Amino acid sequence: MTNIRAIDMMLIDDLFDMSSGYVLNFSDRTFALFFASELGVNIDDPRYAQGGNSKAKRLRYFLQNVDKPTVVRTLNALWEYREALRARARESERIEDAGKKLRSLIGQLGGRPDNAPSAPPGSPIINKAKIAQIKGDLLSITALQPHTRGYAFEKFLRDLFDVYGLLPQDPFRLRGEQIDGSFQFGNETYLVEAKWHGKPLGVAELHVFHGKIEQKAAWTRGLFVSNSGFTEEGLAAFGRGKRVICMDGYDIYEMLNREIALDEVLARKVRGAAETGAPFLRVRDLFTN
Structure with a gap:
């Protein structure tokens, strides 16, 4: 499998400082932690060292031999890390149109041409029939037994992220904690917490999830989706300026019923959180028309 042309690999080498066998400022240990x-x-799996054992050679082999969605996720994650390093060091961009060139490459990998007029490179063509199916899936969850609703809700969200090209990952377990999945939005990685409870959630659940986020890389963000919503007291106690945005079941209903794109909902919630500090702004308030 060959994902990337030689000329595009030259761009990747330049962007991520790979010419001497290194990748950005990673040590062997931090490189392994980053990928994990x-x-x-x-x-560190030996199969990725077939072209050589340096970090750069392992990365090149990895990018050429995994599926294209994984390549896109990897490039986006490395770009986020690169930009965080550059911002911390207050370094100017040394490669002309670096972000534009990377977006163009990601667009090629996503199957859309550079000059596509209707959406950014790599944006999916939304399947309305699939959206209708997802709406039905959400309604069917209410008929399930309580102990199975949580798992069904996680699958529903994964399908929803997938329809909008957000490259979702299934739930996974780290030492001592469960993560309900993740997705890629713009140049940021979001971890997901999904809850289907009978009553609105309070501050305890919000703090637990935010604690998981704080234990990850500084650029990690979180989306907490509670079908039953959140108590006003809990949101007030949780406070502002956190790395978490929230959605409730009515948000999802409004989004699907009004045919509002998920990426537009997320964009407005993120901007609203940046402007107000509030983690939960309702779809009906963000989309008043």
Whole structure:
């Protein structure tokens, strides 16, 4: 399998400082931790060292031999890390149009041409029939037994993220904690907490999830989806300026019923959180027309 042309690999080498066998500022240990936490991949697996054991050679082999969605996730995660390093060091961009060139490459991998007028490179063509199916899936969850609803809700969300091209990952377990999945939005990775309870959730659940986020890389974000919503007291106690945004079941209903794109909902929630500090802004308030 060959995912990337030689000329595009040259761009990747330049972007991520790979010419001397290194990748950005990673040590062997932090490189392995990065791949484990961001992608759920053991980059130290001998199969990725078939082209050589340096970090750069392992990364090149990995990118050429995994599926294209994984390549896109990897490039997005590395770009986020690169930009965080550059911002911390207050370094100017040394490669002309670096972000534009990477987006173009990601667009090619996503199957859309560079000049596509209707959406950014890599954006999916939304299947309305699939959206209708997802709406039916959400309604069917209410008829399930309580102990199975949580798992069905996680699957529903994964299907929803997948329809909008957000590259979801299935739930996974780290030492001492369960993560209900993750997805890629823009250049950021979001961990997911999904709850289907009979009553609105309070501050305890919000703090537990935020604690998981704080234990990950500084650029990690979180989406907490509670079908039953959140108590006003819990949101007030949780406070502002957190790395978590929230959705409730009515948000999802409004989004699907009004045919509002999930990526637009997330974009407005993220912007609203940045402007107000509030983790939960309702879809009906963000989309008043």
